[in-house]
Amino acid sequence: MRTLVIATVATLGFAAAALAQSTPAIPALPKLYAGYNQPEIGPGLCRNVNPGQTDCFIPAMTAGRYVIHTAGTSTATAADAKQQTTILVGNHICGQASPKNTWTGARTFKLDCITTILTDKAVTVSARYADAGATKDPKGPIITIERLGWDGVVDTQISVPK
Numbered sequence: 001m002r003t004l005v006i007a008t009v010a011t012l013g014f015a016a017a018a019l020a021q022s023t024p025a026i027p028a029l030p031k032l033y034a035g036y037n038q039p040e041i042g043p044g045l046c047r048n049v050n051p052g053q054t055d056c057f058i059p060a061m062t063a064g065r066y067v068i069h070t071a072g073t074s075t076a077t078a079a080d081a082k083q084q085t086t087i088l089v090g091n092h093i094c095g096q097a098s099p100k101n102t103w104t105g106a107r108t109f110k111l112d113c114i115t116t117i118l119t120d121k122a123v124t125v126s127a128r129y130a131d132a133g134a135t136k137d138p139k140g141p142i143i144t145i146e147r148l149g150w151d152g153v154v155d156t157q158i159s160v161p162k
Contacts, residue, residue, distance in 0.1 A: 038064030041145035051136040065148040070127040078133030
């Protein structure tokens with residue numbers, strides 16, 4: 001019996017070690033951000049405002065990188081139907097785009113952006129979706145927010161010298 005218990009414990013230990021190795025951990029935040037967390041932002045933190053807007057809430061004391069995925073769906077009702085999606089993080093436009101080609105029937109337009117958050121207060125992430133010559137899906141745009149690992153870069157910007 002004792003041999004069976006030891007074998008079972010050893011097997012569970014090996015299984016736990018294998019699982020830990022197969023699930024990559026998100027690199028920890030730097031010491032500078034002690035006291036902050038990088039929580040999962042799941043569907044429970046999101047709400048549909050109307051067919052053109054869905055908001056998600058990033059809790060206070062959050063630090064880390066996230067990728068925001070959005071999708072807005074419309075059904076064309078005219079030959080020159082148009083779509084546009086804007087992603088706002090707080091008061092900052094993280095991304096805005098409009099596909100150029102026309103379509104018939106239903107079409108989903110997707111837009112992503114990557115953001116680095118460091119906040120003491122809750123921050124609203126908003127997907128704003130607009131169309132013309134089309135009917136929006138009444139469920140509104142969809143947002144999913146995914147945690148990214150910390151890569152040590154605080155900011156980058158592009159500049160074209162004159």
